[in-house]
């Protein structure tokens with residue numbers, strides 16, 4: 001009989017309980033036992049939600065206090081030596097994720113690198129591997145959490161990151177010898193997987209979900225052998241366990257040639273991103289016994305499933321392989337969608353009726369199964385679902401003829417600045433008169449509790465708009481004064497008025513709605529609340545001009561306006577699924593073009609249009625990438641080119657590997673790009689040199705995700721290293737990213753060090 005399954009449940013819970021718990025632990029407000037007990041309670045609640053919804057295959061070990069890749073590094077003992085002398089195991093775990101500075105104990109370790117999890121806004125911790133890496137099972141979290149659920153009467157399917165993805169998603173550590181390939185560690189890693197799987201088998205697990213999302217990427221030929229070796233070894237070692245292999249976020253593509261022949265018991269298809277894979281996989285598994293998990297419910301978006309369509313897809317698979325071999329599932333883990341719609345009391349009821357968050361998605365999965373196993377039993381739900389889809393399709397809320405007309409009127413000149421960079425740079429320097437190694441920041445200053453509480457009070461109606469604005473203006477005044485004092489050359493207003501760099505604009509643009517509780521984990525305890533694009537996007541009023549003009553009025557130094565770029569606005573929102581992503585992005589770009597132009601007209605000399613998500617949005621398979629880069633670059637250009645040469649356009653990118661999109665970065669033609677760099681081991685800079693990047697560039701001098709204050713010497717040697725690759729006249733000095741997650745004390749110490757480093761560099765500039 002066809003069965004229902006989930007691949008992973010969001011960890012934060014309905015009101016970000018996990019975030020609050022972990023942060024309370026870090027702040028010393030609760031002890032270790034409270035952390036352990038609190039997390040256990042949340043897991044129990046989440047298992048119960050899934051069981052009550054009627055899900056048969058419920059995941060365990062999908063839960064994590066920080067990140068599931070970090071959990072695996074910890075479980076397999078892949079802990080870099082710099083963390084060795086942190087005595088407590090929990091502190092060590094968190095230090096790997098976020099760094100730790102305890103001068104009294106002689107502890108000062110930066111965090112490990114974070115990277116985007118495929119094309120999502122979730123960040124994972126990047127493993128570091130060298131010939132010295134010695135794997136051992138140093139923690140049994142997957143077994144412990146399986147037993148925890150079992151004790152509650154819930155048989156779960158533990159989720160583990162597969163051995164090939166585990167290594168592939170890491171990197172060679174900086175002390176690894178040249179030519180060392182981390183995949184060569186597979187042989188020494190497999191025995192530890194075997195040990196873990198044997199323990200899971202002994203504990204009573206029937207199935208294990210092995211995630212190998214690396215299969216959604218183009219893989220070199222060697223991967224066939226890696227997978228064959230890994231899966232022959234681990235399946236043979238735990239013969240009573242059934243292996244559910246999951247890849248998601250895209251097509252198996254040519255990887256299917258070897259995946260279908262692995263000795264596994266079920267294979268998952270992301271039927272939302274890769275609908276074509278359904279028939280391809282089905283034909284490849286004909287004559288075999290393995291089950292097919294059909295991921296028809298979208299784990300990456302919040303729209304209601306088209307149940308009739310999904311039922312048809314599942315029935316097609318059943319017809320081909322038989323109902324006993326079919327599993328209905330979300331397309332990927334539900335980690336990337338918010339907890340439940342039930343908490344949303346303020347959202348427009350019509351639009352809310354088009355949506356499903358994680359809990360509702362579980363019910364969709366079960367409804368699809370019931371529609372097949374007990375025909376007629378869910379007819380009312382199916383009718384309601386069809387009606388909601390019909391209403392959405394024909395809703396006047398969605399379409400705006402003015403926006404459509406503006407899109408049609410775009411001409412090629414709208415994608416070009418007036419002059420080339422060299423000409424613009426001269427005019428800008430005449431106006432700005434910046435020193436060599438000009439210092440700046442990426443935009444945000446600490447979003448303190450005070451700022452957030454002030455916004456919360458205003459939103460609740462406890463303070464007036466005038467009071468809120470007065471508060472924000474006083475924060476801007478403090479930030480401007482602070483920047484002048486520490487010696488920065490180009491200032492920012494600090495982004496205090498923004499809850500988030502995307503959500504804020506979503507709240508101001510037409511065509512968007514936003515949720516109250518639609519939180520999604522971004523990294524560690526940090527969450528984002530992606531706004532929801534439901535219709536044509538337009539700008540009803542200038543969104544940032546007043547604030548930037550106010551900030552500029554407080555100083556003689558140049559002020560940088562601050563906007564979020566069109567691709568990032570798209571990528572970090574839940575987007576409409578009824579038109580191509582490119583079309584939605586052009587709509588956002590048109591709205592931003594008006595804002596950029598208004599800022600320039602208001603006398604703001606520099607405008608930064610952040611595009612941190614441009615690399616994240618890159619399609620996973622090479623054959624799809626050029627088309628994306630074409631519209632992504634054009635969208636940025638559309639947003640940024642309606643300004644005179646004298647206006648300096650900045651952009652900013654972070655937390656991705658940018659090497660493979662270099663030509664596109666150059667094509668953005670920004671006057672300056674500030675880019676996350678401090679943990680990139682100079683790889684990024686080599687690419688800037690290799691591709692002969694011609695415009696201004698500010699590679700980050702320090703990591704901003706850790707409370708650790710970078711010593712001046714550390715930044716000085718980083719700047720010297722950078723200067724070997726980037727010409728001095730193009731070089732800017734700045735942190736990796738915005739400072740919103742930092743406190744003022746460490747921000748001041750770090751920026752003072754940074755400005756001092758720039759000052760010293762000016763006294764002996766490298767030609």
Ligand SMILES: CN1c2c(nc(N)[nH]c2=O)NC[C@@H]1CNc1ccc(C(=O)N[C@@H](CCC(=O)N[C@@H](CCC(=O)N[C@@H](CCC(=O)O)C(=O)O)C(=O)O)C(=O)O)cc1
Pocket residue numbers: 019121447449452453455456498499500501502503522523525526527528529572612655740741
């Ligand atoms: C640059 N990054 C961003 C990404 N995606 C985005 N959408 N935005 C980004 O900035 N992706 C890549 C990186 C990820 N980095 C970060 C960095 C920091 C955060 C973060 O700090 N998130 C906050 C939530 C931010 C927010 O929306 N705050 C609201 C609501 C505040 C709140 O919780 N209020 C409390 C009351 C106040 C209090 O007691 O503190 C409440 O409602 O209970 C606001 O400021 O108004 C986080 O806390 O996780 C995310 C990604």
Ligand SMILES: N[C@@H](CCS)C(=O)O
Pocket residue numbers: 442443444501562610612652654737738739740
């Ligand atoms: N301007 C934003 C960019 C973050 S990627 C900030 O400073 O927070």
Ligand SMILES: [Zn+2]
Pocket residue numbers: 442612652653654736737738
């Ligand atoms: Zn950034």
